[in-house]
Amino acid sequence: MIKGVGAIGRVAALLVTVAAGISASTDALTKEPLAKDLFGAMKLPAVSKPQSFGFYSKGCFTGGVAIATDGPTWQAMRLSRNRRWGHPAMIKLIEKLSRDAVSDGWPGLLLGDISQPRGGPMLTGHASHQIGLDADIWFTPMPDHRLTPEQRENMSAVSMIKKGTHFVDDRLWTPAHEGLLKRAASYPEVERILVNPGIKKKLCDTVTGDRSWLRKVRPFWGHDYHFHVRIGCQPGSNGCRAQDATPNDDGCGKPLAWWFTEEPWRPNKNPDAPKARDVMTMASLPKQCRAVLDAPAPESEASVTLGGMGITTAGARSAEPADPDAAPLPVSAYTTPLTTKAPVPQPRPKNNNR
Numbered sequence: 001m002i003k004g005v006g007a008i009g010r011v012a013a014l015l016v017t018v019a020a021g022i023s024a025s026t027d028a029l030t031k032e033p034l035a036k037d038l039f040g041a042m043k044l045p046a047v048s049k050p051q052s053f054g055f056y057s058k059g060c061f062t063g064g065v066a067i068a069t070d071g072p073t074w075q076a077m078r079l080s081r082n083r084r085w086g087h088p089a090m091i092k093l094i095e096k097l098s099r100d101a102v103s104d105g106w107p108g109l110l111l112g113d114i115s116q117p118r119g120g121p122m123l124t125g126h127a128s129h130q131i132g133l134d135a136d137i138w139f140t141p142m143p144d145h146r147l148t149p150e151q152r153e154n155m156s157a158v159s160m161i162k163k164g165t166h167f168v169d170d171r172l173w174t175p176a177h178e179g180l181l182k183r184a185a186s187y188p189e190v191e192r193i194l195v196n197p198g199i200k201k202k203l204c205d206t207v208t209g210d211r212s213w214l215r216k217v218r219p220f221w222g223h224d225y226h227f228h229v230r231i232g233c234q235p236g237s238n239g240c241r242a243q244d245a246t247p248n249d250d251g252c253g254k255p256l257a258w259w260f261t262e263e264p265w266r267p268n269k270n271p272d273a274p275k276a277r278d279v280m281t282m283a284s285l286p287k288q289c290r291a292v293l294d295a296p297a298p299e300s301e302a303s304v305t306l307g308g309m310g311i312t313t314a315g316a317r318s319a320e321p322a323d324p325d326a327a328p329l330p331v332s333a334y335t336t337p338l339t340t341k342a343p344v345p346q347p348r349p350k351n352n353n354r
Contacts, residue, residue: 032281039120046295052131052240053288060119060289061132067091068308073098074109077152083113087132108142121277136226157225161198168202185213194220194228197259204252214250221270
């Protein structure tokens with residue numbers, strides 16, 4: 001009898017296991033897909049007037065355009081990610097910054113991530129960059145030659161922070177870096193520039209004369225390899241949720257001192273950590289984002305690409321400039337030697353998330 005009970009028990013346990021497996025399979029089939037997978041699969045933008053929906057870390061956008069992979073004063077990096085997209089106002093601002101920066105003496109911009117074609121949560125990396133109004137720009141200056149697609153994937157940006165500290169490496173930091181940030185902050189549409197706390201401190205300690213622009217430069221986790229430019233909600237985007245205005249001071253007081261205590265660096269302190277992105281479903285996003293996913297795509301990438309010089313570095317012809325103010329410089333601009341004492345990139349471990 002005992003043997004019989006044991007056999008029955010084993011059969012019952014097996015049935016429970018099978019039932020649990022069926023239940024798990026059913027749950028897997030009925031579970032709502034992650035928003036990052038849906039938006040990450042979009043290769044082209046939504047054809048519609050430019051509009052941003054939601055917040056920088058929870059939203060999407062329509063009417064996006066791409067910046068050309070190569071321009072006279074910029075080169076786009078990490079091309080395989082397909083994150084050269086943004087609201088037209090963001091793309092035009094990047095072009096303007098690149099031209100003005102060259103006029104200031106910076107060799108040209110290396111562009112990091114902007115947004116996915118329709119925004120939304122990204123497959124990897126950022127929690128923000130979801131509504132087409134954020135862009136990352138490397139602190140590494142553009143070289144005096146065109147980078148190959150392989151170099152754009154594997155070349156690492158240069159950290160401005162001295163290893164093992166929270167302070168700027170003075171061997172790498174130059175007045176040209178300060179000038180680049182000041183130029184970016186000079187545009188009215190730019191609301192925030194995120195940098196590593198050590199970089200903010202460096203600016204607080206060294207900027208003389210007009211310091212009003214420091215108000216826009218905000219310390220944040222990471223951002224030692226690049227700085228993050230954020231513009232405000234654009235006209236026509238009634239569904240865009242604005243960020244609070246920055247305090248009307250230089251930001252060099254007590255709030256900055258907090259970053260040089262132990263508290264900010266405790267595990268899981270960063271409120272912008274990507275884990276929220278990794279569990280976000282469509283139910284978490286503005287209702288308009290479902291329509292954004294379903295919207296038609298343009299005929300081709302070239303038809304919605306701004307800037308560039310029509311060269312084929314990235315394997316596809318770039319569109320000609322759509323804006324007379326964005327007219328390219330002569331081809332000689334591609335080979336103009338560096339005119340500043342900007343740091344030469346040093347070999348570093350590969351870091352594809354920068």
